[in-house]
Amino acid sequence: MRALVTWQKKIFLLASAGFFVLSFAPRPAENQSGDEPLTKSKLGEKLFFDPILSSNRTISCASCHKPEFAFADTMVLSLGVNGQVTDRNTPSAMNLAGRIHLFWDGRASSLEMQALQPIAAPNEMNLPIAEAVSRLNADPYYARAFRNVFRTNASEKTLADALATYERTLETSDTPYDRFINGDDTALSPAAQRGRIVFIGRANCANCHAGEDFTADRFKNIGLYDGKKLTDPGRFAVTKDSSQLGHFKVPGLRNVALTAPYMHNGMFKTLRQVLEYYNKPDDFVRNGHNRDLSLSTPLNLSENDLTDLEAFLHALTDERFVKRIKK
Template sequence: MSKDSTLNCASCHNPKFAFADTVAFSIGVGGKLGNRNAPSVLNMKNRPYYFYDGRAASLEEQALMPIANPLEMNLAVADAVDRLNKNKEYLNLFYKVFKQKPTAQNLSAALAAYEETLETVNSKYDDWANDKIKLSPAEERGKTLFTGDKAKCFDCHFGPDFTGDEFKNIGLFNSTFITDSGRYDKTKSIADIGKFKVPGLRNVAVTAPYMHNGIFKTLEEVLHYYNNPNGIFIHPQNIDPALQKPLGLTKREQTDIISFLKTLTDKKYKKNA
């Protein structure tokens, strides 16, 4: 599916790691580096926005963008469709499913249909939510912190997939050495500078590195950052009010939150957690 036929979707969205990548920036055609971390594509069904800046409003719209992106697959969508039409196996499959030859529209529909199957609801947390098990003391403490006023995680990470699908600036923009302006690229609204789509947290323990730029290698680094963003990067611009003051989490409290986050790992990925 790439210009030189060396890459496919799984090249950057590795099924072994909850369909995420294990490096900060994935390598595209010709060795080019992407400019944002490849997120997990699990649990993407019915999301209102896609990509960190929300530039796609549907899975179908999202599906074709990496193909044409010069930093990723660097293949014109028309050329991708032409390849499919020249492949007898794919041609037959498209006629079987769509009753017509491959087009850009049904290619995006096919990719989106597959992505919609990638839902995970078989974690320790799900067993707890269904009254099948109890959480450990550390996990229970972490859950209480996660949903409480001290850690404030639940302010942004709520709902079945632990995301409100909102855009937030968590302090990773200062216009000097952290310069990705995020949602602003789409809206051109000053209020959106440095804002990025809040990701879901299911399987988060196996999708390192973290943030839109892959700047944090571990969940420990993430919690350390959230505990006092201003103590890590100076002069963040437009940071969310909830993060303007240190949270005051102790080391044990941070560890407990991580223990809870690990309960969100689907059992099929547990060995990688």
């Protein structure tokens, strides 16, 4: 699967170089001159940025998944329609093509399943899917667009298909790290190279953040549930398995320097705070319920180690974002 995703990423990079150089503003879903045919991904992109999918037509998927921040949000908790607060921090919508669990609690097993849930969620876009479909079919542009792409009217299935197809284009692989592992020994700074060794070795980050997108697609309890102040049950809410109380999906780390704040509850404002937590969890949360054994004792990393680790994580930033991350 990872080999397939790598191949898809490389093809997408070659085919869409202009997309990376230009802004992330949505392109028109259809060229009025007829020169450029409408595709599923272009239709999905149009829908992703269109507030037509929210009950009061005020927010879109991109309102919380901001392109300039690697399709994540800068708020601890995003705001849905009428200013309603969402339940968890908004994760990046990038590099999800190979994922087998979506959302912090893993309640969706495909991008098609994931794409519809924020639309229907009362504190997000608050639009029942049946109503969303009726709205699209009543809109002259979208009625024509869905017939052109799918040869049928908009439906729950075709809406999910279009959005998921667009999300699968949001793959990145043009980072200093990628150039380094592909043979450019100068692509990583000395600090980032040292941080990579710490990441793989003494810090053991790669135990969970493994693979091409730096996630093992597992659920872990890192101690952010204590049943008192920190009460989100995580994966337990889906499985009802008491052994998964406080477990959350291990996120990928590509472009992580852009996606602050961090964790399912957005409790850490900076990458440095995240690293300091892993280094000494008890300094932040005491009595975390069934914290993973890998965090049972402090890592005892030095300040230099933490600085090097942070440099390595910055090196996972795709080139399209480099100017923003340097600001």
